[in-house]
Amino acid sequence: MRWDRPLLVIRPLRSSDVSEILMVQRSAYSDGLIESPASFATKLGAWPQGAWGAFEDDGMSAYLFCHPWTSGEAAPLNSKEMDRSKLGTCLYIHDLAVRADRRGRGLGDRLVSEALSIAERNGFRTCALVAVQSSRAFWERHGFRAWRELEYGNGMPAHYMVRDAAPSMPTGREHGNERKPPGDGHGQSGRHR
Numbered sequence: 001m002r003w004d005r006p007l008l009v010i011r012p013l014r015s016s017d018v019s020e021i022l023m024v025q026r027s028a029y030s031d032g033l034i035e036s037p038a039s040f041a042t043k044l045g046a047w048p049q050g051a052w053g054a055f056e057d058d059g060m061s062a063y064l065f066c067h068p069w070t071s072g073e074a075a076p077l078n079s080k081e082m083d084r085s086k087l088g089t090c091l092y093i094h095d096l097a098v099r100a101d102r103r104g105r106g107l108g109d110r111l112v113s114e115a116l117s118i119a120e121r122n123g124f125r126t127c128a129l130v131a132v133q134s135s136r137a138f139w140e141r142h143g144f145r146a147w148r149e150l151e152y153g154n155g156m157p158a159h160y161m162v163r164d165a166a167p168s169m170p171t172g173r174e175h176g177n178e179r180k181p182p183g184d185g186h187g188q189s190g191r192h193r
Helices: 015-028 037-046 107-121 136-141
Strands: 009-012 051-056 059-069 090-098 126-131 145-152 156-164
Touching: 009 107, 015 037, 015 051, 015 059, 015 090, 037 059, 051 107, 059 107, 090 107, 107 126, 126 136, 126 145, 136 145, 136 156
Parallel strands: 090 126
Antiparallel strands: 009 051, 051 059, 059 090, 126 156, 145 156
8 A cells, every 4th residue: 555645743842853943944934033953942941842843754844832921922033041930821832834845734733733732731721923924824724813913033024813722711802801812911922834
């Protein structure tokens, strides 16, 4: 029997994966959004349960980094330190990248599902991110709402987006409350391409 697709394995990332992470990142992002090896090592060391990769026969095809963060704030891009005082009640999807030659095959969808499972397992009420490079529609398909426009990375236009961690959770807007993100009222950020 012949298989048309390579075997897909989704597993936690390890420090030994950083070189492949950098290759996927280079394929997915413009220069203004590139992060250093030290930045990835920091995220991996600070909250390893939020670092996942999708691997096929020839190596990494996609990766996900998410972590707790302070609601309402975008985590800095390319940071070599994780400010522990900013770790909060919102799951921040910092980075979801798919190799350019692997897009359209559902790898990003699988990793978003993993992020939402992480949020549920860890009791987060909200998830948030910063959508870059025209990825807003992708995130809207996964229940995220654009909250505001901002500049991210090297001044790139982006959208700060939020969603409830569980679809059944109230957003606080059903009863005419002021416009604020779900959960504790602030939201978070990340990026995708």
